[in-house]
Amino acid sequence: MASSRPGPNLSRIATSLGVSVATVSNALSGKGRVSEQLAEKIREHAAELGYIPSQAGRALRTGRSGVLGLVLPDIANPLFPKIAQAIEFAAKSADYGVLIADSRGDVTAQTEAINRLIERGVDGMVVVPRRATRISASSCPVAVIDTASTPGNTVAADHWQGGQQIAAHLAGLGHKRILIIGNNPESNVQNDRAGGIRSGLAKGMSSEMLWIERLEQTAGPGCRLGLARKAAEGFTAFAALSDLQALRALTELQQEGINVPADVSVTGFDDLIWSPVVTPALTTARMDMDRIAEIAISALLKTILESGTREGVIVTAETDRVPMQLIVRQSSGPARPAKENLTDGELAT
Amino acid sequence: MASSRPGPNLSRIATSLGVSVATVSNALSGKGRVSEQLAEKIREHAAELGYIPSQAGRALRTGRSGVLGLVLPDIANPLFPKIAQAIEFAAKSADYGVLIADSRGDVTAQTEAINRLIERGVDGMVVVPRRATRISASSCPVAVIDTASTPGNTVAADHWQGGQQIAAHLAGLGHKRILIIGNNPESNVQNDRAGGIRSGLAKGMSSEMLWIERLEQTAGPGCRLGLARKAAEGFTAFAALSDLQALRALTELQQEGINVPADVSVTGFDDLIWSPVVTPALTTARMDMDRIAEIAISALLKTILESGTREGVIVTAETDRVPMQLIVRQSSGPARPAKENLTDGELAT
DNA sequence: AGAGCCTGATTAAACGATTAATCAAACGCA
DNA sequence: TGCGTTTGATTAATCGTTTAATCAGGCTCT
Numbered sequence: 001m002a003s004s005r006p007g008p009n010l011s012r013i014a015t016s017l018g019v020s021v022a023t024v025s026n027a028l029s030g031k032g033r034v035s036e037q038l039a040e041k042i043r044e045h046a047a048e049l050g051y052i053p054s055q056a057g058r059a060l061r062t063g064r065s066g067v068l069g070l071v072l073p074d075i076a077n078p079l080f081p082k083i084a085q086a087i088e089f090a091a092k093s094a095d096y097g098v099l100i101a102d103s104r105g106d107v108t109a110q111t112e113a114i115n116r117l118i119e120r121g122v123d124g125m126v127v128v129p130r131r132a133t134r135i136s137a138s139s140c141p142v143a144v145i146d147t148a149s150t151p152g153n154t155v156a157a158d159h160w161q162g163g164q165q166i167a168a169h170l171a172g173l174g175h176k177r178i179l180i181i182g183n184n185p186e187s188n189v190q191n192d193r194a195g196g197i198r199s200g201l202a203k204g205m206s207s208e209m210l211w212i213e214r215l216e217q218t219a220g221p222g223c224r225l226g227l228a229r230k231a232a233e234g235f236t237a238f239a240a241l242s243d244l245q246a247l248r249a250l251t252e253l254q255q256e257g258i259n260v261p262a263d264v265s266v267t268g269f270d271d272l273i274w275s276p277v278v279t280p281a282l283t284t285a286r287m288d289m290d291r292i293a294e295i296a297i298s299a300l301l302k303t304i305l306e307s308g309t310r311e312g313v314i315v316t317a318e319t320d321r322v323p324m325q326l327i328v329r330q331s332s333g334p335a336r337p338a339k340e341n342l343t344d345g346e347l348a349t
Numbered sequence: 350m351a352s353s354r355p356g357p358n359l360s361r362i363a364t365s366l367g368v369s370v371a372t373v374s375n376a377l378s379g380k381g382r383v384s385e386q387l388a389e390k391i392r393e394h395a396a397e398l399g400y401i402p403s404q405a406g407r408a409l410r411t412g413r414s415g416v417l418g419l420v421l422p423d424i425a426n427p428l429f430p431k432i433a434q435a436i437e438f439a440a441k442s443a444d445y446g447v448l449i450a451d452s453r454g455d456v457t458a459q460t461e462a463i464n465r466l467i468e469r470g471v472d473g474m475v476v477v478p479r480r481a482t483r484i485s486a487s488s489c490p491v492a493v494i495d496t497a498s499t500p501g502n503t504v505a506a507d508h509w510q511g512g513q514q515i516a517a518h519l520a521g522l523g524h525k526r527i528l529i530i531g532n533n534p535e536s537n538v539q540n541d542r543a544g545g546i547r548s549g550l551a552k553g554m555s556s557e558m559l560w561i562e563r564l565e566q567t568a569g570p571g572c573r574l575g576l577a578r579k580a581a582e583g584f585t586a587f588a589a590l591s592d593l594q595a596l597r598a599l600t601e602l603q604q605e606g607i608n609v610p611a612d613v614s615v616t617g618f619d620d621l622i623w624s625p626v627v628t629p630a631l632t633t634a635r636m637d638m639d640r641i642a643e644i645a646i647s648a649l650l651k652t653i654l655e656s657g658t659r660e661g662v663i664v665t666a667e668t669d670r671v672p673m674q675l676i677v678r679q680s681s682g683p684a685r686p687a688k689e690n691l692t693d694g695e696l697a698t
Numbered sequence: 699a700g701a702g703c704c705t706g707a708t709t710a711a712a713c714g715a716t717t718a719a720t721c722a723a724a725c726g727c728a
Numbered sequence: 729t730g731c732g733t734t735t736g737a738t739t740a741a742t743c744g745t746t747t748a749a750t751c752a753g754g755c756t757c758t
Contacts, residue, residue: 358714370715370716371716371717374716375717378716406713408715409713409714410714410716410717
């Protein structure tokens with residue numbers, strides 16, 4: 001029943017070579033004082049036997065599990081794959097494992113998820129917080145990835161700057177009236193993106209905001225956004241705050257017989273999986289998740305290694321925002337001259 | 350530096366109450382022989398102190414880590430969120446944690462990912478195998494989620510039956526010529542879905558296959574699929590083997606001025622995040638991931654608990670395929686009468 | 699030559715939980 | 729009364745690793 005692990009352990013290697021376990025441990029970790037010849041012999045023999053150190057034994061002794069937690073607001077979020085991938089990659093480079101915890105549901109679920117991770121003994125965790133949630137430092141270091149305007153944010157994409165890039169791109173194409181399409185006004189990320197767009201508008205440009213969740217509260221989920229009418233009113237660019245909303249806008253426009261990008265332009269954020277393969281491919285602003293993850297993880301590890309005592313702090317990094325990259329594809333093009341829009345407007349109304 | 354965990358441990362509780370650690374352990378686990386009154390007192394005191402058992406200590410003694418691994422072919426896969434969410438949910442119900450491992454890249458990366466998990470001491474793992482990969486049983490129980498036709502598959506959605514549902518749906522709408530759109534002919538899942546569709550075609554119906562990756566090898570990634578021409582040739586339904594391809598088809602058709610579902614129908618698979626929000630919303634076949642995960646995890650846990658010895662087996666479950674559910678939305682509708690298609694065909698060619 | 703100093707190894711004590719083995723007391727019963 | 733059994737608790741070993749403390753030689757230097 002005891003199901004003792006199959007592989008060899010330190011003492012097996014030790015007795016097999018006629019040395020002490022401490023020497024083997026030292027040889028393999030390169031820490032104590034072991035002659036180079038003996039060390040080499042030990043390493044060889046260990047490799048030969050296929051020695052795998054017991055994480056449990058090590059964790060018990062060192063007080064560190066070698067595992068980080070990853071908490072996500074809603075694991076079904078289309079952004080999740082990239083985040084998880086980047087975090088896992090950054091963690092494994094430092095020989096850490098990643099334990100996932102989904103906080104599907106309400107805010108208490110987020111707290112429960114965090115607690116579960118702590119019970120599992122993670123050395124630290126990365127939290128992508130639920131909207132408008134503040135992470136209370138628990139009993140281990142925490143890195144928060146959200147957006148610069150979130151208090152306690154460790155590192156994130158520079159959503160504001162991303163918005164500015166989108167705005168500059170649209171300005172360059174001659175667009176004057178921009179409809180910004182967001183999902184939820186409580187999202188810090190979306191507000192920063194929208195703010196960035198507005199701040200980047202050139203002289204003579206104006207914008208209006210459309211929050212989908214508000215609309216859906218009266219019109220029902222999955223309802224039309226009424227973009228054809230907006231186009232008729234003279235909006236020539238639809239800047240969604242996420243590719244999911246951009247996709248929704250794009251298909252609705254196309255369904256109404258409005259051509260993208262000939263008639264109007266559509267842009268998104270995040271460069272999600274479908275962005276390059278839809279027709280027209282989406283112009284979008286991409287975050288450098290690999291870099292964000294790298295910064296978050298290294299800040300986390302630094303805190304973990306330095307502070308021996310497992311205090312619950314929210315770690316900080318030197319760079320707290322990573323620039324977004326504008327990806328120009330086919331969904332954005334030159335604005336139609338205003339007069340034609342007027343004509344369209346007359347036809348549509 | 351030793352960074353001893355902050356919370357109380359068994360011996361702290363024991364001395365604090367004047368009993369032995371063994372008694373405390375027994376009281377909390379309900380295993381040994383402890384009087385009900387004392388047990389109650391111990392439980393109370395433990396809760397009061399906020400006792401959290403050390404996973405490391407427990408793992409070291411019992412030889413079980415309480416952690417399962419999840420290996421995914423490509424974590425960036427849009428299906429990943431649902432899988433991870435379902436697996437994590439099923440695992441946490443059984444008090445297990447989930448460690449992720451991305452096998453981004455080639456087949457060797459998959460093996461490396463599996464090895465990393467084993468080094469971390471997982472008690473078992475769930476593998477969604479890379480295309481055309483056979484999982485060689487390693488040193489812990491493994492559950493494989495792919496498709497029924499994959500040798501060694503533990504449990505999966507009944508992709509074949511899902512295909513039949515799609516076919517039946519299209520047959521009911523009067524479609525005669527179906528274009529099946531897949532990504533990669535080496536995918537067992539896609540082949541089963543396609544096979545299901547073909548097997549479900551009614552009398553007088555015919556189908557043709559289009560593999561996107563093959564097309565892209567000559568025409569370049571992101572190229573047009575030439576669906577307008579196919580529509581002109583008389584195809585009235587486009588059955589994609591995944592919602593990602595369905596989306597690609599839908600937007601391409603819309604861009605060409607072909608109306609969905611008035612002119613042609615489009616269906617997909619998986620009910621991915623965007624399916625309900627695009628216009629028209631996608632008709633698709635959804636897998637019951639929660640149930641699949643539940644079956645996989647329970648089969649895994651059964652093997653783990655039964656076989657004390659950590660052997661590397663691929664576990665089996667009583668039910669190896671879970672029915673898919675057809676979700677009918679707006680992207681599929683009655684087939685246009687053949688003569689009109691002819692007219693369109695004349696116009697287009 | 700003896701005191702002191704490296705060098706290269708060993709000893710032994712943790713870390714925290716589980717669990718088989720043991721033990722003391724109380725109880726039942728002839 | 730005395731023997732066997734049950735109950736309720738303790739003792740002690742164990743899992744595998746790390747690491748401080750110790751120790752035996754060989755070496756240098758005065």
